[in-house]
Amino acid sequence: MSLFPTYNRFPLTIVSGSGTTVTDDEGKDYLDFVSGIAVCNLGHRPPEVQRAIQQQLDQVWHVSNLYQIPLQEKAADKLTEGNNLDHVFFCNSGAEANEAAIKLARKHTGKEKIITFKQSFHGRTFATMSATGQEKIQQGFGTLLPTFEYLPYNDVDAVKQIEDDEVAAIMVEVIQGEGGVVPGTAAFLQAIQEKCRNIGALLIIDEVQTGIGRTGARFAYEHHQLDPDIVTSAKGLGSGFPVGAMLGKADHKEAFSAGSHGTTFGGNPLASAAVNATLETIFSTEFLEDVQQKGERLQGKLREELGDLNVVKEIRGQGLMVGIELDVEAIQIIHTLREKGLLAVLAGPKVVRLLPPLNVSEEEISEAVKILAAVLQEQDQMQNA
Structure with missing residues (x-):
């Protein structure tokens, strides 16, 4: 094989997909509760998006940003409508969106230090890897950018103790996705916003995984009435077409x-x-x-079916972004779920993460919970034997 071995791939080759169902090269169907890791928010090959792309394929594919792109301007208007953000920079991925946010914050403020949080994930470019609060992402790449500081997530006191006027920005996920599907508390998020205002730092919210409807709002920060200076987006933004965006306020334009x-x-x-x-x-x-209603029903069914199992420590999340924390390593559970016809993904070593399409049906939710319950009940019985 001529590929670098940068991924631990599952023994699965998906050859087709429609909605929440994907089919492998042996003709087996699966319920896809991964959605390309929160990318296919409208399921696989949503007709309305497919038509739009096909129509554009028949016109022009690429012209570069040297020229006017009216569709890009229209998309920027959609992203900034109804919020306090004014301008958009389009790129190709979440890492690039976060890279742009870091550059914008430093240039706008004239300061270099950026505070992020332990167990955060912001990307794999050198700047975004340095911003990420996980050593396993950073190992082996030498000296990181020295201008990042990591505080404990959901620690209000740690935020209140920041007394540094050299901070350009505080960068945070409303829900830590790769860090275990850990929601930020309202008090924690409000403390970050207040601290940013007090020390003249920008509030950057990384919505790469939580944005574009995943939690039942356009962006997850809207659940907490926050007023970010910069928001980053990608994943679900293009229904699987590679695209990212950084949104910023009007006074950052220059x-x-x-x-x-x-x-x-x-x-x-x-x-x-x-x-x-x-x-x-x-x-x-x-x-x-x-989406909000389906998320409540999904978590309700999970608590009903899994709540009494010793192997399950906690069920958490918001909207259709759900984590099931176990008291065992979760990778074998992921493998068994796949064998039973349900695709799920890890969020750390002991968390099963569910990210179904946002238009998942009630029947598909019920079927997924049924499979999960059977697999975890068996695991529970094995531990108690």
Whole structure:
């Protein structure tokens, strides 16, 4: 094989998908509660997005950002409508969006230090790897960028003790995804915002995994009435088409003037077509309310079926972003679920993460919980034997 072995791949080759169902090369169907890791928020091959991309394929694919791209401007308007953010920079991924956020914060404030949190994940470029509060992501790459400091997540006192006017920004996930599906408390998130205002730092919210409807709001910060200076997005933004975005306030515009930052592919006509079609559906009030209701039902069913099992320590999350923390290593559970026809993903060594499409049906939720319950009940019996 000519690929670098950078992934521990499962023995599964998916050859087709529609909605919440994917099919492997042997003809077996699976319920996909991974969604490309919170990417296929409208399921696989959503018709409205497929039509938009196909229509653009028949016109022009790429022109570069040297020229006007009306679809890109339309997508930016959708992302900034109804919030306090004014401008958008389109790129290709979440890591690139966070890289842009770090650059913007440093240039706008003239300061270098950025505070992030332990167990956070912000990407794998050198800056975003340095921002990530997980040693396993950083090992082997030598000296990291020295301008990041990591505080404990959900520690209000640690935030209140920040007394440093050299901080350019505090960067936080509303729910730590790769860190275990750990929701930030309202008190913690409000303390960060207040501290940013007091010390003249920018509030950067990483919504790469939590945004685009995943928690039942356009962005997860909206659940807490926060007012971020910068928001980053990717994953679900293009329904599987590679695209990322950084959103910022009007007074940051001059820091990203012509020539200060750039990208070859970011926000090209194909990506912009995917974004517009995706947001047209997900950013509707009715759709987001439906996500909230489905999330409540999913967690309710999980607690009903799994709550009495010794192997299950906690069920947590928001909307259709759910983590099941176990008292055993979760990787074998993930393998067994796959064998039974349900795809799930890890969020740390002991957390099973569920990220179904946002338009998952009630029947599919029930079937997924049934499979999970059977597998975890068997694990519970083995431990108690």
